[in-house]
Amino acid sequence: MSTQQDWNALSDEEFRRIFRDWVEENCPKELRFMRKQRPLFDEVAVWYHNLARKGWLAPVWPQAYGGMGLNPSKHIIYVEEWARMGCPRIPDHGIGLVGPLLLQYGSEEQKQHFLPRIISGEHVWCQGYSEPNSGSDLASLKTSAVREGDEFVVNGQKIWTTLAHCANWVLLLVRTKRVEGKRQEGISVLLADLRTPGVTIRPIPNLREEADFCEVFFDNVRVPVANLVGEVDKGWTLAKSVLGHERIFLGAPARPEYALTRLEALAEATGAFEDKAFLSRYAKHRLDVYDLGSAFERFAKVLRAGGDLEADVSVLKIFNTELYQRITEEMLEIAGEDARFEDDLDAGEIQVDAMNLFLDSRAPAIFGGSNEIQRNILAKAVLNLPG
Template sequence: MAEPQQDWNTLPDEDFRRIFRDWVDANCPAELRFMRKQRPLFDEVAEWYHALANKGWLAPTWPQAYGGMGLNPAKHMIYVEEWARLGCPRIPDHGIGLTGPLLLQYGTDEQRAYYLPRILSGEHVWCQGYSEPNSGSDLASLKTSAVRDGDEFVVNGQKIWTTLAHCANWILLLVRTRKVEGKRQEGISVLLVDLRTPGVRIRPIPNLREEADFCEVFFDDVPVPAGNLVGEVDQGWTLAKSVLGHERIFLGAPTRPEYALARLETLAEATGKFEDKAFLSRYARHRLDVYDLGSAFERFAKVLRAGGDLEADVSVLKIFNTELYQRITEEMLEIAGEAARFEDDLDAGDTKVDAMNLFLDSRAPAIFGGSNEIQRNILAKAVLRLPG
């Protein structure tokens, strides 16, 4: 049972920051701080998940009536900033950040009453079924079909790059319910699918670090109750976009480059690289870029804090962030040379630096959440008004 809540939005920002930081710092297990694994499995962070749920702090933006904190954008930004600053592990958050908000906005009373408490309890662990082979960033070209058959939809198709599907038991699934000749965004619907249903098959995809963050999910004549449709049939494109509305600003948060720069500094100190003028010049450029990224992030965050909506130019954050992260981790490998083996961290004085782990981790963010090539297209069309 979650603790009684207060109206956090009435507190001054710094008071809320202090209260949140102090509790998290005291209650997040030390062994989970600054984990090597960016997307741990549910079982690996279940203790932290349940601690947040019991405190009533698991779902920051959900209304308090549904078990959330009811944070406005300004307080939510503080929540995210302190979470990252304290090195808290990422929890399997598709239920909290995607399914929950979708049901709060578009679901029925029955759907909210059934699914939301089970997300908070951890009984339902969700993943997101959007991308398909040959249909990743071009999401509207999806082909997974759902055909109505009485009181059910029958689903056939395949999803790919489905994060943590192998430790989830439900999937928020984007399907095509009607073939269209014109605009591809038409004829798409959203279904809530139990992954334990016969006909569902999940195959993990190991990443560069030999971890199974991603999966393929196959659907062969999978029956889904018609009551699991969210919103109106064939109107799912609007729903699909709504749950991704603020994703790019959080993908642009400077926490990854900041952490990587700190690790670079530790490694450079231990190896005497700060005596090398060429390295010092490159390091200064990285540090200035991190400062610039922080300033850019703050500019967009102010829009959210004021209750505004982000425009297409927020795409620049993701590009800047992910490519800076890559440049910093590449610098770490320059210093480490052949010592940067996959299996071993590097000795750096009285600590160790996970140079290769960070380098490999930096490859994926430029792809997920809409690849950087897609983000550049968005900027070209929506901001620079260049012809398509």
């Protein structure tokens, strides 16, 4: 039974306490701090449905559509406590991308049809944006959608589509008109059923031999015109809007903080703290984690005050992802020859998944806009350097 309450009327401290207490009782212990960063829907379905029954699955959706209606301040607390308590990531493209897109740009019929099915878990979504040779340069995408009567016929390929193999719907960016000049024109947003004839999904194993990503091929796939979001050829603004606050949450300090606790445990177990050289490096890592937390808080204050984030938020993702890599590299350094094992290493009362964290730290510097692209954004939009 969902709980209808004005969560924003509570103090931040009270909301944080209520959220932590509920999570402690309702998030299964065996799902906390999962080794797998991107579990499949079936693996975390019990947690997904617990959140849905409570009405806490969609933190920023209006309560009228099954969400919590949180303001930016409370949403940041939700994200912080979720990470600190080790809650598993759920397949969240429907919650974080499709829902906000439909709430802002969708028709009432689309909202009434799709939003309840996201909350129930009947529809599990993925995001069809990137293509071969159209990743960071997304406006160069080539997947086409040609209208025939009441349908669009879609042909093309998407790649790095996260968890497509356990999804049944895709938020699809397509080209509906060839244009000269500005490539952002002529792009549209479609909602496509992955069970439609002509769709082929091929998983792509990662370094840990897990299939987080997929290739998705579209061969004369028919999508109803009713599944067009917004206006035809005007989808670029919509596509960008769903990623508006992504960079601040990609810069949240949870991963480096967790990695640092594992580094500390491993150092205690191996006697590394007796080494002055290691102690010096460890002190720098700890100070960097503190600095990252301060930087995150600075941008979070802007959101809490109802402001919009500027281009300088890109520095947060760079700082976060590269710090995560440095800490996990330090783990392998002090683990020595044991670092080759993918199994957890004994570190006193806990186990340290050193190699797993090291491999996990490679991807965040690429997804969500690679760090090279983030540096270009800072150079052009903040430092006013020539392009």
